[in-house]
Amino acid sequence: MDAQSDEPMTIAVIGPSRFPIREPYAGGLEVVVAKEVAALRSRGHHVTLFAAAGSEGHDPRFEFTAMSGVAGFGDSFYPKGGYEADAAEFHRLMDHLAESRFDVILNHSLSHVPLIRAAEMDARMITTLHCPALAPMQDAFDQFGGLTGMVHAVSRSVLGSWRVPQGAEVIPNGVETRIWRPHPPSATTHTSGIPPRAVWCGRIVPEKAPHLAVDAALRAGMELDLAGRIGDDRYMRTVLAPRLRQAGDSVRFHGALGRESLVPLVARASVALVTPCWEEPFGLTAIEPLACGTPVVALARGGIREILRGQPGVVLVDPGRDPASALAAAVPVALTFDRVATARAAAAAFSHERRIDRVEARLRALPIGVAG
Template identity: 35%
Template sequence: MDPAGEPGSARRPLHIAMVAPPWYHVPPRGYGGIESMTADLVRGLLARGHRVTVIGAGEGADLRTYDEPPSGRIGEPFPEVVHAAKATRFLRRLAPDVVHDHSLAGPLSACGRSTPTVVTCHCEVAGELGDFYRALGAAVSLVAISWSQRAAAPDLNWVARVHNAVDVGTFPFLGSKEEWVLWLGRFNPDKGAHLAVEAARAAGRSIVLAGRLTEECEREYFRERVEPLLGPGVEFVGEADAALKRELLSRARCLLFPVQWEEPFGMTMIEAMACGTPVVALNRGAVPEVVLDGVTGHVRDEAGQLPRAIEEAGALDPAAVRAHTLRSFDVSVMACAYENVYHRVLRAASRKSRHRLPMAR
């Protein structure tokens, strides 16, 4: 059983400072998986009676580090650093019960305050990012978004595993799907858009590509690997905003997720499943934790197995896909789990405070 799901003692309303990354509005207008998850979590916590102050950039933030998110500067260090410095100043004034940080540089300030800091690790924790969290030690309480992610660095100061979630009720359900397939995400080689096109063509299906082209590496990959594949049966619609994303996800025969790295979660999978749309994915990272093989989609080991899985996806029941998503990946489930995390770290901080030796007179 996931520790975040353990029942706790009587709950009291908390004041939670929610620190979002600086790159997009909360929720985002288009791409922005972390910001979308953060906004859903805030709504879920408010529904459970907690007070939440959002520190972020642009719309949706109660305290703004940037009036307009510096989305065009993704990959540069200074927006993160400026964001972290301003957030730290806001936190001194707020004095919340707990800080929940989703940013990269923000956790650096955790060592300088007594308020417990919970950090959700949204990225791969191997390499330098793992070293970063390792150096912070007990100053932050880390939450993994999948068992796969946690297993990659088991020595970090993990306190729980909480799967990401969506507000399932905001996604339209269609019980009858169309014949084309969908790929949705960032045009990064790790997302495998070119493999999705090849699988769709091998299955005799047309495909719609909807994705972000912001960073130079994304534009380069698109020019070299994806653009030559465009033509009959392959349509590129650009980056999808919240409305277009929901329309595409609800209508598609299936979502293709030919991920090429150990992705720690993958929000588009549960967004598709919330619409009753099955997911056809490669077995990497958290995919087998998210997709219930044979019920909410098909998980395959090799790209050559995807065309047949696309055909088999048509036999899956969209109502069962959505029902499983509501039980396992709705925002109400995630908010309850994080509430348990907050109370656990507060109890641990209280015990630590009581056990400190008094200063010598």
């Protein structure tokens, strides 16, 4: 098939193996994969999703089960033998893909196996880097070089933590503006005469640091809605839970929410607090509020610093020695921003359709049927 034609392509998408691709999404990676698959299918492409058990719209014959439902102290936790079992399932999938007829393989997994097997595929493989360097994947790049296939990265910041011999194209993530959009104001917005209310959403893990959002909201004299999946039991128990007890009714913890509940919670907040304590790869939980018109006060780390610098509706804060106080001090400025202009600018800069346009153009440019 001529790669430049408008004919539908046959695409394999390899998702992450730890959590299913379904609502409520476990994290930003799962969101990106779900929306990419849906968008490519809506454009007429034949897309097969390979993902964790419990996913929606995937091929259950090759689903990942080794880490499904495994509880631990962190999202990177592997039980004894878990990593080896996970890798074996990826090898089984790559055996299948090597014998199948796909035009292209889009790899969003965090496994080294697709990288070391890429040269065996008839289809071109593109791996997207969603997180800072992982040792087994980096070892694959170091050992196999360009034989690992083509590479995308969600930001220059995350790409900078990897050594990719063949180079990579940066294609930022996007948000579906038909979902993440302004909502009518409610009593939670500062325009109603009721005290402003902040929101924080994301994974409940140390690197996302929701405890800083609690501290900042209390120092700013604001109530806080906090939503997210507990990804680190120990952090929740020893760091966040004591703060929630101390805050009392000032902070409402909602747990993991599906989009029907999460979007209005974010869209009707007065301000969103974004509190990474690591070099954030991208910062989807900052883009989503902006698309709703909700201003953002964020610690300037990693992709947050890169992507949101100069973006309307954003106050970037130096993490410094007292990040909670710095966040609280920035809230009054954020409350003055024009919410309509904020949403309009975010939709223009971070449209999901714009991202898929770039991905599809990249796929159309590939010499289909020639691996490498």
